[in-house]
Amino acid sequence: MRTAHVLATLVTSTLLSLAIAAPAQAASTIDYVALGDSYSSGVGAPGQSGSCLRSNYSYAAQWASRNSPASFQFLACGGATTDDVLDTQVPAMRSGADLVSITIGGNDAGFAPTVITCLTSSDSACAAKVNEGKAYVSNTLPAKLDATYRAIRAKAPDARVVVLNYPLLFGTSSVLCEMSIAKRRSLNSGAEALDAMIKQRAEAAGFVYSDVRDEFAGRGVCTSRPFINGLTIIPPQNSYHPNSSGYTNGYLPAFTGSAA
Secondary structure: OOOHHHHHHHHHHHHHHHHOOOOOOOOOEEEEEEEHHEEEHOOOOOOEEEEOOOOOOHHHHHHHHOOOOOOOEOOOOOOOHHHHHHHHHHHOOOOOOEEEEEEEEOOOOHHHHHHHHHHHHOOHHHHHHHHHHHHHHHHHHHHHHHHHHHHHHHOOOOEEEEEOOOOOOOOOOOOOOOOOOOHHHHHHHHHHHHHHHHHHHHHOOEEEEEOOOOHHHHOOOOOOOOOEEEOOOOHHHHOEOOOOOOOOOOOHHHHHHHHH
């Protein structure tokens, strides 16, 4: 018994010594900046605050909470366009960022007015409004994305920049929905055109493109367990934005897989 006691004491003392001698886990040295629009600020999730409607449920804030970067600048803002990123967000970035994330382009292409048209008008009016957005995406948006990406690279020349796209808003199998199947298909086709252009310009800039559509597959509005809010009255801005599950189980894994 005495031998066992001595051995136990020695083992315990050794483990305690090792624990004391072991250095604490080094804090992350990554300086992370989250840029972009409402899909990066966290609109649609609980706890939005300030004029930019930022939420701790956003993928950016969740990633920062889980990874403890050396610094975190949360500059994404609901309603932002490429001009807002250029004029306000990029100038506010501290130089020397190591990691940057961004969603941008949806508001440039007329996200809100297009959704409103599709909610309040006919199938044909919805399709026409979506086609108007597609024309903008093809003809005007590329130069705006290029200018935005150049400004980010100039401010953070050594950063890993992850450009995330937008999910398809709707499931199209259910007949019962706040929009007709024709409208849902039109809006989804607009998202596909926007995503294709974002991918093209992000890769041309040498950035990492992260496609969230796999994570959101089968989880759009009018599905049984959606990751995206449908039409909401209070607060209205949550309409057709990811809910907390969409940010946690959709955007966060898509970003995490591309951040390293």
